[in-house]
Structure formats: C-alpha cells, structure tokens
Amino acid sequence: MAEKLYIEALREGLREELLRDEKVFLLGEDIGIYGGAFGVTKGLVQEFGEERIIDTPISEQAITGIAVGAAIAGMRPVVEIMFFDFLTLAMDQLVNQGAKIRYMFGGKAKVPMVVRAPMGCGTGAAAQHSQSFPGIFAHFPGLKVVMPSTPYDVKGLIKAAIRDDNPVLFAEHKLLYRVKGEVPDEEYVLPLGKADIKRKGKDVTIVAGSIMVIRALEAAKELEKEGIDVEVIDPRTLKPLDMKTIIDSVKKTGRVLIVEDDPVSFGWGAEIAAGIVGSEAFDYLDAPVKRLGGLDIPIPYNPNLERHAVPQVEDIVKAVKDLLR
Amino acid sequence: MELTAEKKLWMYKKMYEIRCFELEVDKLFKANMIWGTCHLSVGEEATAVGAIAALEEGDMITSTHRGHGHCIAKGGKLPQMFAELLGKETGYCRGRGGSMHIADIETGNLGANGIVGGGIPIATGAALASKMKKDGKVTLCFFGDGANNQGVFHESLNIASLWKLPVVYVCENNQYGMSVAFKKSTAAENVADRAAAYNMPGEIVDGNDVEAVYFAVKKAVDRARKGEGPTLVEAKTYRWLGHSKSDANLYRTKEEIEEWKKKCPIKRYRAKLIKEGVATEEELDKIEKEVERKIQEAIEYAKNSPEPSVEDIADGVYA
Numbered sequence: 001m002a003e004k005l006y007i008e009a010l011r012e013g014l015r016e017e018l019l020r021d022e023k024v025f026l027l028g029e030d031i032g033i034y035g036g037a038f039g040v041t042k043g044l045v046q047e048f049g050e051e052r053i054i055d056t057p058i059s060e061q062a063i064t065g066i067a068v069g070a071a072i073a074g075m076r077p078v079v080e081i082m083f084f085d086f087l088t089l090a091m092d093q094l095v096n097q098g099a100k101i102r103y104m105f106g107g108k109a110k111v112p113m114v115v116r117a118p119m120g121c122g123t124g125a126a127a128q129h130s131q132s133f134p135g136i137f138a139h140f141p142g143l144k145v146v147m148p149s150t151p152y153d154v155k156g157l158i159k160a161a162i163r164d165d166n167p168v169l170f171a172e173h174k175l176l177y178r179v180k181g182e183v184p185d186e187e188y189v190l191p192l193g194k195a196d197i198k199r200k201g202k203d204v205t206i207v208a209g210s211i212m213v214i215r216a217l218e219a220a221k222e223l224e225k226e227g228i229d230v231e232v233i234d235p236r237t238l239k240p241l242d243m244k245t246i247i248d249s250v251k252k253t254g255r256v257l258i259v260e261d262d263p264v265s266f267g268w269g270a271e272i273a274a275g276i277v278g279s280e281a282f283d284y285l286d287a288p289v290k291r292l293g294g295l296d297i298p299i300p301y302n303p304n305l306e307r308h309a310v311p312q313v314e315d316i317v318k319a320v321k322d323l324l325r
Numbered sequence: 326m327e328l329t330a331e332k333k334l335w336m337y338k339k340m341y342e343i344r345c346f347e348l349e350v351d352k353l354f355k356a357n358m359i360w361g362t363c364h365l366s367v368g369e370e371a372t373a374v375g376a377i378a379a380l381e382e383g384d385m386i387t388s389t390h391r392g393h394g395h396c397i398a399k400g401g402k403l404p405q406m407f408a409e410l411l412g413k414e415t416g417y418c419r420g421r422g423g424s425m426h427i428a429d430i431e432t433g434n435l436g437a438n439g440i441v442g443g444g445i446p447i448a449t450g451a452a453l454a455s456k457m458k459k460d461g462k463v464t465l466c467f468f469g470d471g472a473n474n475q476g477v478f479h480e481s482l483n484i485a486s487l488w489k490l491p492v493v494y495v496c497e498n499n500q501y502g503m504s505v506a507f508k509k510s511t512a513a514e515n516v517a518d519r520a521a522a523y524n525m526p527g528e529i530v531d532g533n534d535v536e537a538v539y540f541a542v543k544k545a546v547d548r549a550r551k552g553e554g555p556t557l558v559e560a561k562t563y564r565w566l567g568h569s570k571s572d573a574n575l576y577r578t579k580e581e582i583e584e585w586k587k588k589c590p591i592k593r594y595r596a597k598l599i600k601e602g603v604a605t606e607e608e609l610d611k612i613e614k615e616v617e618r619k620i621q622e623a624i625e626y627a628k629n630s631p632e633p634s635v636e637d638i639a640d641g642v643y644a
Contacts, residue, residue: 025457051457057487062446062480069450069464072435073385075457077450092477096440097447104426105436106418107641141642165644 264293375538
C-alpha cells in the first residue's frame with residue numbers, strides 16, 4: 001500500500017480502465033497535452049494517443065451529447081467538464097437525453113457514460129467557477145451521482161462508474177485533488193451505492209460528503225480532545241443512496257449532523273434528514289436532526305467571504321457541541 | 326449511380342406506407358385512442374424515404390419529434406409502432422415513450438427526440454463511435470428547420486467537420502418551426518448556406534422528389550463512409566397538417582397549403598414510375614392495397630395488445 005494524492009489515484013483509475021477496455025475513451029476541453037485544467041489527465045494523451053484522449057472545442061452541450069451518442073452506439077465515454085458550474089451548459093444532453101433515453105425507449109438502450117467535473121470553492125475562482133451542486137443531479141431519474149472523498153475511494157469508484165451501464169455524474173471537489181491517502185497496489189473496484197464509515201464513534205453521527213468528509217474528520221479529532229466520540233459516515237454515492245448505513249449509525253448514536261458543500265436550502269442533506277426521521281431511527285433520536293451546508297449565496301471572491309460561504313471545521317465542531325447541549 | 330426498379334418500388338411503397346400510417350394515426354387520435362400529442366409528416370414522405378434509401382443495413386439514424394416516417398423507412402415494424410402510440414406493452418418502448426420517443430436500436434434507429442436539435446450531438450457521437458470502432462457505418466441525422474437555430478447545431482457540426490466524422494446532417498426544412506416561418510427565424514437564406522461556416526459541403530434538394538433526395542444523400546453518405554467528413558443536406562419540403570394536434574393553422578393560408586399539395590411526393594413519383602415503365606397502374610395499386618392491408622393488421626394488433634402493468638412502472642430506468 002502506498003500513499004497517493006487523490007488526483008494520482010483518480011488518474012490511475014482512469015488509466016487502468018483505458019488499458020482494460022478499448023471502448024473507454026476520454027473527451028473534454030484541454031485534457032490532452034495540457035492535461036486538464038486541474039491536471040487530472042496529465043500524461044494520458046502520451047500513452048493512449050489523441051484518438052482516445054480527445055481535446056474538444058469549448059462546446060459542453062455537444063461534448064456531452066456526443067458522449068450520449070457514442071455510449072448508445074457501444075462505447076464507454078468519460079467526459080471531463082472543466083468546472084462543475086459549466087454542467088449547466090450541458091443539461092439538456094445529460095438530463096433530457098442521457099438520463100431519460102433508457103426508460104423512454106422501453107429499457108432497450110444502454111447509456112454507459114461518465115461525466116466528471118471539479119466542483120467547490122476555496123480557490124478564489126468566484127461565483128461561476130466554484131459552486132458545488134451534485135445534489136440536483138440526484139433529483140434526475142436515470143442518473144447516478146458519485147462524490148468520492150478519499151484517494152482510495154476515488155480510484156475504486158471511478159472504475160465502478162466507468163463499468164456501470166448508466167450515465168454517472170462524478171463530482172470531484174478541487175481541494176481534494178491534493179489530499180493524500182493510502183491506495184492499495186492491487187486492483188480493486190468499489191460498489192456504487194455503498195456508504196463508508198470513515199470513523200467509528202458512539203456519541204454523534206456526522207453524515208458528510210466530498211470535501212466535508214475531510215473537515216468532519218478534522219472536527220472529530222478536535223472533539224475527541226473534549227471526550228466527544230464522533231462517527232463519520234460518507235455516503236460516497238448520492239444515487240444510489242445507502243440509507244441503511246446512516247440509519248444504523250443514528251440508531252447507535254441518537255444524534256446526527258449532516259454536512260454538505262451544496263447550498264443548504266433544498267440540498268441533499270434534506271433528503272438524508274427526511275430519510276432518517278422517516279425511518280425507525282426516529283425513535284432513537286435524542287436531539288433534532290441538524291444540518292450544515294453552503295449559505296444561500298453565489299460563492300463570493302474575497303477569501304474571507306469565500307471561507308464563510310461553506311462549512312469549515314470550526315462550524316462543524318460548534319454544530320456537534322450544539323447537538324450535545 | 327442508378328436506381329434499380331426494385332429500389333424505386335421500395336421507395337414508392339415506403340412513402341405510401343408512411344402516408345397511410347400518418348392518416349390512420351390522425352383518425353385514431355380523433356377517435357381518442359391516442360393519448361398526448363403527435364406530430365405527423367404527411368407531405369414530407371420523400372425526404373425520410375429518399376434519405377434512408379441511401380443507407381446500408383446497419384447504418385444508424387437519429388430522428389425528430391416528427392419521426393414516424395424515419396422509423397418506417399428504417400425498417401420499423403408497423404404493429405410495434407401503432408402499439409407504442411396506443412401506449413401498449415407490446416409497443417417499441419413498452420408504452421413508456423409514445424410518439425416522440427420511438428427507437429429501435431437493433432435496426433440502427435437511435436430514436437426520435439422530443440427536444441428540438443437534441444439528436445444532433447447524439448448522431449455526431451454515434452458517428453464518433455463508428456470512427457473509433459472502424460465499423461464502416463454512417464449515421465444519418467434528421468432535424469427540422471427549427472433545430473438549425475439551436476446552439477448545439479453549431480457545436481456539433483463544427484466538431485463533426487473538425488474530426489471528419491461519418492455523419493450526414495439532413496435538414497427537413499418544412500418551412501415552419503411550429504408557427505414561425507423559416508424566414509422569420511433564420512437569418513440565412515438557406516440552412517445549407519450554414520455549411521460554409523463548418524467547412525463542409527451544403528446541398529439543397531427538392532425534398533418532395535424522392536430520387537433527388539436519394540441522390541443528394543447518397544453522395545453525402547459515400548463521402549462520409551470514405552472518411553471525408555460530414556455534409557449538410559437541406560431538403561425543402563412542406564407539412565400538410567398542423568404542427569401537432571392543437572394547431573389551427575392560423576399562420577399560413579389555405580392557398581399556400583393547397584399549392585404544396587400539388588407537389589405531393591407520392592403522386593409525383595407514381596406518375597414518374599408509370600411514365601418510365603417501372604410499373605403499371607395496376608402494379609402500383611396492388612402495392613397500395615397490400616400496404617393498406619398491413620396497416621389495418623397492425624392497428625388490430627395494437628388494439629388487441631395488453632396495457633403495461635403498473636407494477637412494472639419503474640422498469641428500465643437503470644440498466
């Protein structure tokens with residue numbers, strides 16, 4: 001087992017699937033010689049050539065639609081959308097076409113494609129290059145939504161996403177690219193729809209996704225100093241969503257905080273909260289379900305304002321203490 | 326490039342089949358047997374048939390919301406089509422899609438599309454798959470004049486030309502995007518003029534002349550198959566009926582419609598085939614009777630088919 005950066009593990013996952021299956025190919029803006037805006041695809045064009053690592057014009061809707069068409073015709077395209085915010089340009093092809101085609105056609109077509117996109121704030125990129133909104137994609141029947149938080153998860157889940165026969169939205173928080181973690185040397189694939197307990201604990205459950213898993217784990221360390229034992233659950237995939245692992249944890253701790261990077265209003269945290277209170281875990285709750293998420297504002301530019309737009313470690317620490325009060 | 330008598334008679338038969346299909350759908354709709362809406366292509370049969378006649382078996386198409394004709398010409402089965410329109414389990418989409426979403430992946434029909442222009446990048450992607458797999462297939466992309474003002478038209482044609490993809494874009498310019506006349510929606514005089522912007526050939530053809538459509542599209546298909554890239558073919562045609570079921574035709578005159586009816590692609594072709602000695606009146610009558618019989622059988626099949634079960638409502642969302 002070696003320590004690797006999230007970005008390296010992701011690249012390895014892509015590379016292994018490109019080697020394994022010649023139907024797999026990548027397309028996106030500046031993913032060739034430039035290596036992608038964040039460097040995810042660095043080196044791949046040299047290894048696999050321009051026919052499989054395809055630099056495209058700046059045409060998000062066509063790129064996504066081309067992936068839909070290529071997928072129906074038997075390929076396994078992996079699209080990189082340069083910034084998550086730009087997914088709004090590709091919505092028709094992702095939501096009206098990719099997601100609906102199989103059902104509309106009576107279950108007689110397959111659309112095996114992945115759309116990857118870096119999301120999130122913390123880089124000073126302001127409102128049009130910083131938003132996290134994987135939650136809205138979980139609202140569209142036909143799509144799967146994945147948002148890995150660790151190097152281990154991102155590698156195993158990108159491989160699963162590529163092998164899945166459905167359109168998968170793969171959300172990568174930019175600040176995670178430089179996060180290090182253990183990655184096995186041997187090959188592995190993780191299942192879509194299985195949550196992971198990132199830290200075991202007995203006093204409070206934190207359900208966090210993507211970058212918020214890292215912040216929740218840091219908060220748990222702080223809280224440990226004060227004798228508070230936190231359990232951290234990462235759903236890993238929003239769709240399919242593994243409610244069972246979450247419910248089991250809440251039944252054990254009786255207290256739950258849900259932390260997301262999406263704007264908190266109408267966010268996926270509400271779906272999880274409803275899932276908890278609508279389950280047998282309701283009877284085990286010793287405090288109201290608490291949620292943290294982004295403010296209801298576009299992401300601001302100023303670093304101090306930007307920092308306050310989404311939950312930070314200290315916010316999570318405070319929220320857990322509130323829950324225990 | 327010569328057309329065999331067999332191919333000519335096939336084209337006549339398919340055009341007649343589409344006409345009968347659409348008129349029967351109209352009747353079924355008026356009898357409240359078809360739910361929702363549907364868009365009929367009466368008057369535009371030559372474009373669908375002439376273009377698809379230029380394909381080889383295994384080639385692919387993407388279709389539009391006005392797609393019954395494309396499906397029939399591509400080898401779609403009438404019973405399954407009627408069954409889909411009647412929302413039955415035996416329909417192409419098990420009653421989940423209806424008129425605007427009929428697809429038959431096995432015959433290379435990648436589907437009709439409810440979004441104007443939505444099929445354009447999909448056809449482009451199917452062509453990319455063919456280029457990567459080197460399977461020698463060509464994809465034919467149908468769209469209407471309305472779609473030529475969608476951004477994705479521009480994005481897709483640019484990419485297809487850059488990458489020399491084996492795709493042929495066939496614009497069925499029926500003069501109206503719903504109620505808005507082509508002249509009021511499009512700054513260019515012809516859709517085909519836009520091909521110049523993508524460095525690809527642009528051809529204008531009489532969309533009511535099935536052989537003219539065939540030859541124009543055949544040339545484009547051959548070019549695409551040779552790896553020389555896409556072509557934009559604009560077939561000028563006209564829809565006789567309203568845009569959909571709720572159209573009172575307020576935006577055009579009766580005279581205009583009557584003028585176009587004189588250019589009926591089926592009548593024209595019938596006269597041509599008889600004049601050329603390809604077939605006699607009696608032989609063509611026989612083809613027509615056979616088509617009419619098959620249509621009635623297909624309708625009976627659809628009427629007698631089972632409704633989909635509510636228990637299966639979520640079947641097919643995910644693979």
